[in-house]
Amino acid sequence: MEFVNNIFVNIADLCRALFVWLLNLLGLPVGLAEVAMVAVYWLGIVIVCVFCALFYVIWERKLAGYIQRRPGPNRLGPNGWFHTVGDAIKLVMKEDIVPDGADKNVHLLAALLAFVPPMLALAAMPFGEGMTALDLELGVVYIMAVTTLASLPVLCAGYASNNKFAMMGAMRVVNQAISYEVPQALCILSVIMVAGTFNLNQIIDWQTGNIWLVCLQPVAFVVYLITALAECNRAPFDLPEGESELTAGVFTEYSGMRYALFYLAEYCNMFVAAGLATTLFLGGFTGPFLPGWVWFLLKTFVIMSFFIWVRWSFPRIRADHVLTFCWKVLVPLMLANVLVTGVVVYLLA
Amino acid sequence: MLQTLTFFALAGLVTIFALGTLVLRNMFHTFLSFLGCLLSVAGVFFSLQADFIGGVQVIVYAGSVAVLIVLALLLINHKSGDLSRTNLWSHKWLGGVIAAVLVGAALFGVIMFTHFTGLPLTGETAAIEPVPYIELADGLLNQYPVAFEAMAMLLLAALVAAIITTQADDKADKKAE
Structure with a gap:
């Protein structure tokens, strides 16, 4: 039990010992082992990114099938679970088409940068006990900062495509992302006011000692889920793609591998949002019986399934309604929530 | 040692991106360069253990202000986004000189009046306290x-x-x- 709980920590220790042994053998300073460990951490994060993207793509299609009472993908592999692999191979083999009028360098850069923000965010995510690659004192601020950057590759894509639909999609991304950041920041602020720390691991410790924050901040939790959907450009906030109005929005001029990068990055962004919700509101990796990292994956799985459920249940919202809802409903609501939280924290302190 | 190297790498990036902001003629490339400059400045903050300031720099400047600037530019500029009349290639040198002198004076004043302790160049890097x-x-x-x-x-x-x-x-x- 203890062994399974710490299996990844043990693997990391083993790697570190191996590096130290190698460095001693080569007569190099032992401090370089920590530098080499950074590479190991990044490798782990890349693996998590790729696996969660591949898994959640097929899970989305399966779950949509269950919800709509149809079989869903059921051809390749047992019950159709290997469809994503087939899709990935198809997308890699497709011709890489770049439009003539496009800004070719930025077109490529946008696709390459799409994966950077979720990977940077996952670096500070506590997957389990002692399983935080970057245990920052200001972890929450760091994750907010890097997830803010997620809208920039999409903006680049919209500009570089030199296509009016893509440009309109990019404008919508920016509108939406910047607007919904405000209530999201206020949600996170409510949590920080209660827990009294910016450190993600300490927030989890606080919840272990007291109570899950979802019980104390239910409004913030619900608003966080809504804003997370909007920040990830997921339905019902998928206006940037908006296939009924903008063909495929920002992704109109993307195909093959470059499209696949954006598509997979969307799932990674969702995973980051779900992971942050788990950490801030649902007690993170803590839970009885099962190892910590299993609890983390289970809780994120539930939230991801909720995101998918929402996508297949609600129609797309009109652009002006999206912004009106943010500025006239969510922001005042969260300001009131912060005020009440502040008063209660002050009175109890 | 490592910290000094990081500092010089980041300072070089800031300089290159800042020059790119001035020199590039395509509006969107200028924006990207500006963004790179802001992010490298955040990197400098992080390398000086000023995590909070670095995070705020990314959230406020790179995440919001830069994007709003580019939106405003895209809404204004209906043509190809050519900046050759407004950046370094323009001939409005009088305003440029005044702005450069004022900004330079302000920066010089700030640098002169700040008491730097534990600069990354002096080697006393390990002693920097987080803000x-x-x-x-x-x-x-x-x-x-x-x-x-x-x-x-x-x-x-x-x-x-x-x-x-x-x-x-x-x-x-x-x-x-």
């Missing part, structure tokens, strides 16, 4: 609340002024029609 954000909040809200509020009022006034000036333009346009 205590609780003391930061205490300073802003308890010690200097008037200055903080004055700054907020100034920004609010700028916002209202921006709205009013653009509004006036609208009316003039309607009359012209």
